[in-house]
Amino acid sequence: MNGQRPKRTPVMCQLANGHTIINTGVHPIDYFTDNDLWADCLIRMRELYDFDGILCHKPGRVHGIMDQVERTDYDADIPTLFMDDGSRIECTRDDDVYYKPSAEFVRPALDELDLDNLLSWAPKSFIAFQASKATLPISDPDGFEEHVFGTLDRVIDRVGDDYSVHGEVRAPFDHFLNILGMEEGLMALLDDPERSLKIIDRTTDWSIALAVAQIRRGAEAIKISSPFAGSGFLSPDMYEEFILPFEGRLAKAVLEEGKPIYTHTCGAIGDRLDLLCRTGVSGIECLDPPPLGDIDINEAIQSLNGRIFIKGNVDPVNTLLRGDAAKIKEDVTYILGAAEKMDGFILSSACSVAPPAPPDNMKYMVELCREITDQ
Amino acid sequence: MPDYALMNQFLYEGKAPKVEEMTREALAEGSDVEEVLQEGLIAGMSVVGEDFKRNRIYVPQVLIAARAMKAGMAVLKPLLMKQGAETSTATIVMGTVKGDLHDIGKNLVCMMGEGAGFKMVDLGVDQSAESFLQAAREHGAGIVGMSALLTTTMPYMKVVIDAFREAGMDHVKICVGGAPVSEMFADEIGADGYGVDATDAVDLFKSIYPKDSQ
Ligand code: B1M
Numbered sequence: 001m002n003g004q005r006p007k008r009t010p011v012m013c014q015l016a017n018g019h020t021i022i023n024t025g026v027h028p029i030d031y032f033t034d035n036d037l038w039a040d041c042l043i044r045m046r047e048l049y050d051f052d053g054i055l056c057h058k059p060g061r062v063h064g065i066m067d068q069v070e071r072t073d074y075d076a077d078i079p080t081l082f083m084d085d086g087s088r089i090e091c092t093r094d095d096d097v098y099y100k101p102s103a104e105f106v107r108p109a110l111d112e113l114d115l116d117n118l119l120s121w122a123p124k125s126f127i128a129f130q131a132s133k134a135t136l137p138i139s140d141p142d143g144f145e146e147h148v149f150g151t152l153d154r155v156i157d158r159v160g161d162d163y164s165v166h167g168e169v170r171a172p173f174d175h176f177l178n179i180l181g182m183e184e185g186l187m188a189l190l191d192d193p194e195r196s197l198k199i200i201d202r203t204t205d206w207s208i209a210l211a212v213a214q215i216r217r218g219a220e221a222i223k224i225s226s227p228f229a230g231s232g233f234l235s236p237d238m239y240e241e242f243i244l245p246f247e248g249r250l251a252k253a254v255l256e257e258g259k260p261i262y263t264h265t266c267g268a269i270g271d272r273l274d275l276l277c278r279t280g281v282s283g284i285e286c287l288d289p290p291p292l293g294d295i296d297i298n299e300a301i302q303s304l305n306g307r308i309f310i311k312g313n314v315d316p317v318n319t320l321l322r323g324d325a326a327k328i329k330e331d332v333t334y335i336l337g338a339a340e341k342m343d344g345f346i347l348s349s350a351c352s353v354a355p356p357a358p359p360d361n362m363k364y365m366v367e368l369c370r371e372i373t374d375q
Numbered sequence: 376m377p378d379y380a381l382m383n384q385f386l387y388e389g390k391a392p393k394v395e396e397m398t399r400e401a402l403a404e405g406s407d408v409e410e411v412l413q414e415g416l417i418a419g420m421s422v423v424g425e426d427f428k429r430n431r432i433y434v435p436q437v438l439i440a441a442r443a444m445k446a447g448m449a450v451l452k453p454l455l456m457k458q459g460a461e462t463s464t465a466t467i468v469m470g471t472v473k474g475d476l477h478d479i480g481k482n483l484v485c486m487m488g489e490g491a492g493f494k495m496v497d498l499g500v501d502q503s504a505e506s507f508l509q510a511a512r513e514h515g516a517g518i519v520g521m522s523a524l525l526t527t528t529m530p531y532m533k534v535v536i537d538a539f540r541e542a543g544m545d546h547v548k549i550c551v552g553g554a555p556v557s558e559m560f561a562d563e564i565g566a567d568g569y570g571v572d573a574t575d576a577v578d579l580f581k582s583i584y585p586k587d588s589q
Binding site for chain 1: 389430432433434435436438439442476479482525526527554555557
């Protein structure tokens with residue numbers, strides 16, 4: 001990931017939580033609450049697919065979250081934590097966790113937010129849930145308590161010497177949307193761009209603090225999860241105004257710690273590859289091919305080679321989920337053929353691997369990668 | 376005569392208070408409710424739809440325009456309801472199918488549908504065939520629109536279509552959409568139409584709304 005050609009092309013993917021839950025057979029509530037168990041799941045999934053690295057997509061589980069739980073329905077179709085403020089956290093068996101607020105839950109309007117305490121309005125269960133998604137309102141890399149990194153520390157302890165362990169942070173804009181709500185957040189950008197920018201500036205501090213802290217604990221790289229920055233959501237102009245400066249500041253902070261940082265923006269991003277590069281990140285993940293996105297890997301490599309590394313771009317749906325061996329071979333051969341011209345390339349699913357994607361498809365992709373690039 | 380071009384412009388720019396004010400003024404001047412709706416609001420929203428389709432504007436701009444449309448509609452609604460007996464509004468039931476929690480695209484379709492003058496009944500996400508059926512009956516809908524973003528939930532659209540057939544509700548037209556859905560898939564499952572985006576969905580609704588229920 002230093003932009004040089006390794007002896008063989010590395011391969012590793014981001015797995016949807018549901019994919020890991022299904023393929024490790026663990027209970028989703030344990031998966032959501034137990035650092036050690038989750039760390040072990042990440043390690044098992046690496047072993048299953050023989051990946052070259054592990055993405056630890058949250059630093060750890062939320063310490064003390066069970067103190068807020070009034071009742072647990074462990075055996076339900078959707079195992080659920082009933083929180084003491086009337087909200088619920090649904091831990092699905094084949095997907096992600098979802099927060100179901102109580103009837104009284106109301107998000108604040110943009111002008112009601114306290115800029116110095118952006119979560120002051122929120123019930124404690126919401127704060128805990130956001131913490132589980134790595135929205136932690138802390139702006140100092142030394143300001144986190146030890147337990148925040150329970151999973152990352154264990155993964156690094158167990159396999160960090162042998163495999164590259166990546167950490168992840170939410171993009172500053174992602175925090176912003178999670179505070180205001182999707183639609184209100186998107187409208188806020190036009191209603192009051194100045195105030196929106198101030199908030200995103202604050203949340204950038206959160207992303208930086210968590211990224212830097214993870215690097216200092218041994219993460220080899222940081223992924224920025226930025227799924228709402230593609231053309232399904234923002235114009236290129238809005239990208240330039242609301243994403244670029246902040247992901248840029250985040251990139252700079254991580255690079256100053258001596259480690260690479262890459263952005264995950266899924267969907268159609270063909271109109272903003274240049275803007276993505278201008279954030280200064282070391283790499284781009286996804287580059288979803290059509291129909292999910294609009295990227296042809298050959299064209300992308302032509303415009304990106306030498307500027308940035310690529311992690312991608314096997315279609316997670318039409319190839320890894322629904323494709324047969326012939327389709328996987330065709331795609332992987334095409335992508336690796338294009339990647340030969342590239343100075344930094346990691347073979348990966350474009351967006352995350354869907355929960356029901358057959359493990360044999362994943363194994364075949366890795367096998368092909370070794371076969372083609374080990375020679 | 377109200378300045379409908381200006382009203383359209385305000386709507387396009389998402390200036391909800393202005394749209395609301397101009398709607399009130401137009402009515403105070405004695406303009407016909409239906410005319411204000413068509414010329415002042417729906418005409419503005421249709422430019423929004425066109426520009427969204429051509430990537431001249433993006434989701435945030437559509438959202439603020441829909442909010443402005445809503446502000447104008449809130450003024451017109453009581454009057455439109457009074458006229459309700461004469462002009463029954465074409466009703467569309469929309470929802471994201473069972474097992475699927477993605478709602479951003481479906482919400483846009485609802486907003487644009489409302490912007491085009493349809494009565495949109497939004498069922499939300501994770502909706503079963505029974506709830507589509509029940510809502511279509513309850514609201515006398517002429518169209519049911521379904522959204523799916525997951526390859527694993529797309530097949531459920533066929534379950535809903537079959538349920539409508541079995542219930543003898545073939546007169547309800549079924550439209551589908553969502554990122555992984557295609558025209559070919561829509562044909563395969565026997566849907567009556569497919570919308571590639573929210574604007575296209577509205578064009579589709581207009582083209583296939585059963586004439587006798589309009
Ligand atoms: C007539 O009827 C009609 C007509 C037209 C219709 C229509 C109905 N419905 C839509 N249209 C059309 O009009 C709209 C406007 O023009 C368009 O709507 P769209 O909805 O296509 O477009 C929206 C305006 C913008 N697009 C979106 O809103 C989708 C964006 C992405 C990032 C996305 C999001 C946001 C989310 N996700 Co999900 N998510 C992804 C998406 C990846 C991407 N970047 O595309 C996608 C869709 N997700 C996926 C997956 C797998 C998942 N997601 C999941 C969860 C989520 C969130 C909850 C986190 C969130 C949804 C939030 C919400 N409130 O909707 C999980 C499943 C949850 C569930 N059970 O539903 C999970 C399983 C977990 C995961 N991420 O891996 C993938 C789907 C793969 C597949 N096709 O099977 C995915 C492509 C990302 C990927 N990994 O590759 C048209 O399609």
